[in-house]
Amino acid sequence: MRVLPPLPNDITSRPQSQRVAALAMLPLFWSLKGKRVVVAGGSDAAAWKAELLAACGAEVHVYAPRTELGEIFRDLIARGAAHECGRFVHNGEVWHPGIFQGAAIAIADCDEDVEAEAFFNAARACGVPVNVIDKPAYCQFQFGSIVNRSPVVVAISTDGAAPILAQAIRRRIETLLPPAIKSWASIAQAIRERVNARLQPGAARRSFWERFVDRAFLDTPEEGVETRLMAELERLAAPRPAVARVTIVGAGPGDAELLTLKAVRALQAADIILYDEQISNDILELARREAKRILVSDQRGDGRVMALAKTGKRVVRLQSGNPAPAAATREEASRLGKLGIAVEIIPGVDAEHHAPAVAAAETCPADPAAAWGTTRAANL
Template sequence: MRVFRKPSDATPANVRHIAPLAKLPVFFDLAGKRAVLAGGGEAAAWKAELLSACGAHVEIHAGDAEPEMRALIARGAEPGTLTLVERAWTPADIEGAAIALCDAEDDGEAARFAQAARAAGVPVNVIDNPTFCDFQFGSIVNRSPVIVSISTDGAAPILGQAIRRRIETLLPAALGPWATAAKGYRSRLMDLMPDASRRRAFWERFADKAFAARGGETVRAELDAMAGNILAAATPHRGHVTLVGAGPGDAELLTLKAVRALQSADVILFDALVSDEVLELARREAKRMLVGKRGGKRSCRQEDINALMVKFARDGKRVVRLKSGDPMVFGRAGEEVAELDAAEIPVDVVPGVSAVFSLAAELGVSLTHRDHAHSLRLVTGHASDGGMPKDLDWRGLSDAQTTLVIYMGGRTAQSIATRMIGEGRAPETPVVIAAKIGRPDRQLSNLSLAQLASGAFAREDDGPVLIGVGEVFAMRKAMALLDGLPEAIAV
């Protein structure tokens, strides 16, 4: 008798939401306030422009300002102002400032400036000299009023810049106008929607729209339209389910849309094959539940998974059903979508990289190389009863001009190879076997179809296995790319 296990909560009760911080990230409001900057070089010019962009009135003390600084002052930097005082700074200049910066000539000047600022009670930063700093600047992603600042605590500024570039790809340029519109819409929304659940539904839809839409003059009209739709809805608190493809394991293969779904989820129901690296990208506060199904082991029933999605969505939660590979390839996404449709729960799908495409990339071969294949077929080697599927198109699969990739064929590989040879596929046809493709511990081996039929490969565990059959895989062998790979699967 098959034994099913219950979905498990993967979030320990004692998880600490905030780990130790090297520095406290804070944001200064400098609009209309005086900022003192000592120095007239290129580094000082960059900080002067940054402070003025925050609305500060920047007072620059430099006896001999360099061309970059003079050019900046000549063109100005709104919304703040820039004023050049052509002399060295004095402690009296710092009195009453909101913030003080210095591009010091040496540690002696840095120490004097820091001492004067602290005596005046003014936060101080000495550029590129953290020993004398009360605060530090990070790498900035500017989608104002949305601002992201990245700090490595001075350990690796280049790393901070690399992180900034990655974040910039996740935050569309139109995010700023949407955030600006939201700031002015809050009071109107309070009047329109006294009910907190309706306001929450509005802001959730707003967040989705801000990432997907463009900015411009239509933003306010779209906010009004969203508010009208929620006010007209009978159940504004209804949640939403997104089926997300987690890919073969490498978190860098996730789409931007998949990352955004993970970052906005309230609940994540994830399969056993989803890697820890992918889960690390999820919203930290999200409830995570393992609902994996593994061949030959205790598994969650599909009925339980469906019921969980419906329950959480009806509770108003944003649910992510996180599935290995692509959710629509050899999974049970069709049943899940049908269940959600029947329950009138909104559902959408974010595609993922299926294992077959990761295999092709790993091997460096074209699965549809025009000299070797005119078709690509993906089949499952595992029927619902655990045996070999009985209704496959064996004649088509055995076509010499077809590249065949078999999912979940570890236990039926020998039977499949025997049947293909019987249908006319050449015994010397190249075969590649891949286990855990797309992961650091992936394994690869090559052999012939005859060897596969003779029982040279047999896999009894439940790890994910792909079997590729076709002439295109001879190219992999010819290039000798198997040399130097991690330990191959035993054959």
């Protein structure tokens, strides 16, 4: 098969099409199962961090004289860890430089900056990542707000700028994630290797997991669900001819929040996205990270849509505005249809329909409760 020559923007994309915007912090999910960690101090804050570490399966070595252990910490040590591999080891002495050898991470609650700096430097000297509670100058990493549906874990960080905002976001996410997600995630963990063995990377495997996810947000897993999932797996594994199809998606006036749910789903399912100059990075951010993005310069996608669709990839032609009523869109759909390529058109929001609503929002007096909420949020 002839290989298509790369466009210049396939190699050096414009700055607007970068895949990841600037990050204040790098989010990491770090396994501590069976690892030795250090917690210095007996305060309630230190107890919370120790409980969190032990819940991850860590062996938590606590350094604090018995008289300095708060009631919460004493109860925690007596109760034990939530994780079967986690445990607490209380050392009835203050911390010293010899405690860091072999530790995965080190946490301390220090009243004075002098002690915080000493703990920070001692941990770093041993190559141990360190966090001194409520003292950002002596932290190499931070703890975020957590939504726990383990093995699904969601962490939220505001880089220390607005902890109350992180807590509010966590509460919102808690309401969105049904408790059954925990069970579905465990099922996914159990069948993952079988799915990967039967389905090669590509449309079939992604289709299986997309249907799995749809179920996870609708139902509680019932008895025998794994058997039914395996039957669906075998059906998808059966050889089938590749279907050439293209989805033309309208991006509307450029605001990512105005994309339709169907448009977002198309972007998240795409293997290849051809987009024009007017598409914002906020909209491209909604696509799968793995999707190849190609900047094109004309309405027909530089003639590449047909060739890409014939490979069996899910191709999305992302256009600004609402392409549905445009004559050029109908012409392109007709042309591709004659070549045996199925075409779906997802309309975008018309700018003229959106503008009056924006104008009304800007000119109408806000209701007092909403205004109070806006002012309060700005002050957090």
